[in-house]
Amino acid sequence: MEPFIQSYEFNFIKNQANILVNGHSTSSDVRVLNALRTLTKERVINLFPNITEEQREELERFESIKERMDADEFLFLIKPLVIPFQDVSEQTLKKLFPKAKKLKLPNLEEIDWKETTYLGWYDKGSGRKYIVTNYQDKLIGLHGTFKASSQKGICTLCNKHEEVGLFVSQTKGSTLDTFVRRGNYICQDSTKCNKNIESLEKLHDLIERLNS
Numbered sequence: 383m384e385p386f387i388q389s390y391e392f393n394f395i396k397n398q399a400n401i402l403v404n405g406h407s408t409s410s411d412v413r414v415l416n417a418l419r420t421l422t423k424e425r426v427i428n429l430f431p432n433i434t435e436e437q438r439e440e441l442e443r444f445e446s447i448k449e450r451m452d453a454d455e456f457l458f459l460i461k462p463l464v465i466p467f468q469d470v471s472e473q474t475l476k477k478l479f480p481k482a483k484k485l486k487l488p489n490l491e492e493i494d495w496k497e498t499t500y501l502g503w504y505d506k507g508s509g510r511k512y513i514v515t516n517y518q519d520k521l522i523g524l525h526g527t528f529k530a531s532s533q534k535g536i537c538t539l540c541n542k543h544e545e546v547g548l549f550v551s552q553t554k555g556s557t558l559d560t561f562v563r564r565g566n567y568i569c570q571d572s573t574k575c576n577k578n579i580e581s582l583e584k585l586h587d588l589i590e591r592l593n594s
Contacts, residue, residue, distance in 0.1 A: 385465040389499045394580040398422040399453040466495035478523030502572030526551030538566040540578035
């Protein structure tokens with residue numbers, strides 16, 4: 383079967399599996415557990431409005447989840463159905479940031495592309511953070527200064543409580559030779575952030591704000 387699950391959708395499914403496991407660990411009420419199983423299963427299936435029967439059969443294994451081992455087995459079985467982040471090379475990344483001199487790139491061989499909604503890395507030498515993602519069927523790059531915070535906060539991208547930092551990007555203003563600086567708190571660890579993301583909404587909001 384061809385992959386049909388996006389990385390952030392896989393994270394959502396994982397979260398629903400965790401909810402079901404936690405429900406079984408805290409309640410023995412059959413009616414409550416049946417209702418929880420129905421609700422979480424519907425949330426998973428409803429992610430895919432154009433789902434095929436074959437795809438539905440794969441996802442309906444979800445209802446067999448009771449314990450952590452069941453959830454892990456289910457997630458292991460559907461992981462091959464996750465669509466990996468599109469192929470990118472070092473040359474591709476350099477073209478996205480033509481003004482960045484001596485751009486230090488991440489080690490692309492160490493990245494799990496099936497767990498990547500956006501590619502993010504911090505260039506310590508320049509003090510900048512870089513974000514690469516697909517937006518409106520086009521690969522785009524964002525960059526800005528980044529300063530780690532000493533306190534945890536809500537990440538603008540994954541909406542989870544994590545170690546964050548202030549990402550500040552500068553864009554052209556509405557008049558000639560003017561610039562607008564916009565700041566957002568995002569995860570320090572982009573890998574962890576990617577594992578948290580369950581929707582593209584926050585990521586797309588950030589892109590639109592920075593490009594407005």
